[in-house]
Amino acid sequence: MTLSEVRTAISEHKICVLVPTYNNHKTLKRVIDRILDYTENIIIVNDGSTDSTLEILADYPQLTIISLPENKGKGNALQIGFRKAKKLGFHHAITIDSDGQHYPDDIPVFVEALTKENEDILLIGNRNMSQDGIPKKSSFGNRFSNFWFWFETGIKLEDTQSGYRLYPLHKIPKKYFTPKFEFEIEIIVRTAWKHIPVKNVPIKVLYDPAERVSHFRPFKDFTRISILNTILVTITLLYIIPRNFANNFKKKSFKKFIQEDVLKSDGTNRNKAFSLAFGVFIGFSPFWGFHTALVISLSVIFKLNKILAFIASNVSLPPFIPFIIVASLFLGAPFVSGDGDIFSKEWNFDLVKNHFLQYVIGSMILATSMSAITFISTLLFLNKVNPEK
Incomplete structure (x- = not known):
């Protein structure tokens, strides 16, 4: 798709770009500027940053900016962003991390995939986890997440942890139980349970240790993710699979x-x-x-x-x-x-x-x-x- 076609499709499909950010002042401006090449439909959720994020955002009065008084987690920031996007009349939201690992010039990949599918769909960026520079813990965590997503939904994906996604705002659940990193697992599993297709699209990724700031807490967040998967597996076994079986039988x-x-x-x-x-x-x-x-x-x-x-x-x-x-x-x-x-x-x-x-x-x-x-x-x-x- 040409740049003009991408911009037209973003307008026709009512797509916005949602950027949750927390203390990523080194990369935030670069990310915003590159997104602006494609659209001004940008919602920034400043999740209680204590660095120079507020000063950077002051240079973009044309954007929708939500500043939270304290940091409450990525999941909470995304939920607030989704609600705001729906109020503004958007039907889809592309989420992109502000730490510089995602390339805004991959936005056309999501737009083109949505245009081809011509249906409500949840798209997740598929990173090349075997490339140089990818932390081993990230690669392992992704394989771990992929297995449980498959177990809970029957859908096989190569990447379920990428934060670079396109969400169908009117098809995702309205209420959630998790406010932090594990939210991105909850939302894709519960959306799949609603029979909304969930697919991967290829994207590039950059892990630059000099710029990237990770807020992932290995022990606490992995524990929260494990607890969430335990709950989701239980619901899958006791409700989702019997429900799907009964519905299929009735038809x-x-x-x-x-x-x-x-x-x-x-x-x-x-x-x-x-x-x-x-x-x-x-x-x-x-x-x-x-x-x-x-x-x-x-x-x-x-x-x-x-x-x-x-x-x-x-x-x-x-x-x-x-x-x-x-x-x-x-x-x-x-x-x-x-x-x-x-x-x-x-x-x-x-x-x-x-x-x-x-x-x-x-x-x-x-x-x-x-x-x-x-x-x-x-x-x-x-x-x-x-x-x-």
Whole structure:
């Protein structure tokens, strides 16, 4: 795109550039001047800077400048900037760090990608993390973040930590729980949960130790990020995946669901059969309360069909629980001493508590046996109705 085309697209798509800044007086002016080559739709959020930031910003009366009395974190600054951008009528915001690591001349990359997609999308700059000068801790942190983003959303990205992004302002969540660095993880995960596409676009990056000021606190911020990912993973396992599964099921007839999501889903017949068998094994196992978390997380690790495994794990629905308990106790009776006559007793969890070892042994025998039967019968069925070439 030519410079004129970029400026026109920025106007048509109602794009602004949002720059959160905190004590980056060495690079701030250079960043602003280069952004001005493309647009004056710039919002600066001065997050309580104590250096000469205020004096620098005084030279730009044409820009929207928000100065906060004290530093409260990048996430808080971005949230304030997003609210201001929406009030000013913008539909998209390109965020760029003020520490000089991002090149404003990559703004056309985001604008062109948005124009081609022609839909609401969240774009994240993809840095070359293997180039010289990239701190090893940044490269490791990015790989760590990429894995958890994939686990939480199913979307594979090469860079999830870059602050150079384009946000669809009317599609991102309205309320957030994190005010600091971890905010940039929260927002992309929760936006993806709303079925908004999240993609990478290639950008350049510069790490100049003489100019760049990092406010990342390794121990505190990594701890906050880990806590956030723990919460997001829990929500993913207990709500997002079951919600998506239920919504997908509702949109299709049972026959179409079986044909498209079971018979024609990714994976070989053996993988599908093993996924169902694995789900059955977890469903009959004695890990009550953790079945969903176990079956989804382990399915991801072992690259199984998560939908099939989740369906099969529901063999332990409440109406079947008494029968599972009794079958487990019956199968475990020969391996322990004591009263094995469980048919004359009330079938409840007290019975399990009083015969716990017997129940655990029996439930593992039951889980193994039923999963083996499921695997063999499913594989024979799939090979018959959907033979592989």
